[in-house]
Amino acid sequence: MRMMKRQQKELSNLRGEKMSILINKDTKVLVQGITGKEGSFHTKLMLQYGTKVVAGVTPGKFGQEIEGVPVYDTVKEAIENHHIDATAIFVPGRFAMGAALEAIDAGIRLVVVITEGVPLHDSLRIKSKAKRMGTTVIGPNTPGVVTPSECKVGLVNMDYLSKGNVGLISRSGSLMTEIAANLTDTGIGQSTLVGIGGDAVLGSTILDVLKMFEKDKETKGVVIVGEIGGTMEEEASEYIKTMNKPVVAWIAGRNVPKGKRMGHAGAIIEGTMGTAESKVGALKKAGAKVADVPWDIGKLMKEML
């Protein structure tokens, strides 16, 4: 019975019926790969920010503590000893799929894969299992998810964020913070920031997160930080037409050569597919405002709110 209530509460969080989406001040977080360099460093920063990191996992390190957080060998053990709502995965690329599948199997509802360099077919397997289990996966190759002043799951730099009511969805990590900083400078706070990741196959697409923001009472508008490659922005445009909330977008990479990979595995243009023109055109047609320069985003959002 208690279990059911908990699941319902978690589901309502995920559906965005609470203020902010995905995570809030009550979210209990697990860190997988907690004893590693990245994992331990960011556990410290997450705790400093007030995130409730309740447990960590590194196989073979049971009994250790990182920043006062107990370490377990397996996710199953961690979940038997703690209530866990979300996990942040900091393990290297070749182990990320195992870690994600383990977390999904253990019943964690939100799995954030920070890891860069996850093979595509591994992401296909993660996504397939998540779909069957009803799990929300964010990433791979993401800075994570943040609800300002409440909780961060990942490695986002918090210095430039402020609490407010505009949601942000980004395929790029550094650009996510840069654009959040611009919003903050313009006096626009953020409800939740979701780095969906830079890879070609992602646990959650722009569309998936847009739907959460549309339902969220706290969120009044959404900023999309897209980039060339793939068709996620085009797919989202169909939905934007039906949205009640204003959308402002930035598409990075209007000036790059075709067929070359631009750092992100997802940012590659093949033929006419995935070009900036196609994305900008689709978004504008759907009624979104697309900025010509990144520092105009705050201004455009202000006009639309």
Add this chain to the structure above:
Amino acid sequence: MRLYEYEAKEIFGNNGIPVPEGKLVLNTEDAIKTYNTLAPAIIKSQVLVGGRGKAGGIKFPENEAEAKKLAEELLSSEIKGYKIRKLLIEKKLNIKQELYFGVTIDKIKGEIVVIVSSKGGVDIEEVAKKFPNELIKKNVDIYEGLPFYEAMNMVRKIGLRGDTLKKGARVLSKLYNLFVKYDAEIAEINPLVVTDDGDIVAADAKLNVDGEALYRHSEIRKEDEFLTELEKEARANNLGYVEIGGSIGVIGNGAGLNMTTLDILRYFGGTPSNFLEVSGRTYMLAEKAVEIVLKNPTVKVLFGNFFGSAARCDVIAEGLAEAFKKGKIKKPFIVSMRGMGAKEGRKLLKDLGIEVYENDEEAAKRVVELAR
């Protein structure tokens, strides 16, 4: 990472897909020898760019003298800027029909998609536009796989019957299996030929393997020959570098921010010479990054645009300072830094006399002005 046709054919052949008899040659002499053993045979340039057929990269000699002339010609020409260094000589097929078989990834759904068509030998995107009904597609969950009966259903829909139906379904199953086995992004046969005898042979073979998964495929060549020399050097240092060709050398952290830097330079009328990302995995390598960008002779001004998030600006600044102190930066150098460690980073560079900004708009304007 895209493999050459001859590499893909070797893998296809080893995995049970019939391929034409053929041999790779690097010079005219070997080309003639091989032609004479296989004749009637065709000559196919081995390059990593698409549209090779249309660009005249495939030849059909009638005799030895013609083969010699054509091989010589090909080996001294280029396709879309890439020099032809290798030729594949293959036994000519008796073509009754050309089909298309392909396996790739539906990125949005996160599934594998299998595609077959009765219209092979032409650009498959064109087929999709002009004859959407001739394109049979099926999404496959990677855990479920493609059962043999589904492969059979698909090839039946494009008209294969009898023995050819079974042979076709077998090839499709094998293509799907090797797609998964080799962590492919695309595995494609266009055209897949039905011969006069009812046999099925892969006349072409395309295989793109996910670069992030190469660690589990030691048999596949690691070096991407599609890259320029500087791009290879950068790759060896784990830096994502792409040449574009303008006058402003660019370094930044994060792929999205880097692309944005290129966008804002263009916005102010400048021309970026490259994309170079120092990021989560490589932000300690700023010194090496500077070296690579400045090796490009077209660079007149160097612009570093950073926003510290996972990558710390102060660490990046240390690398830049090292390069500067060692006299590696002889061109005008502008830096914009914000985010984690930016204050320390800006101070370190400013003390060395480097022009620093806290705002990329002002910095970009200044850079474009200097590049004029």
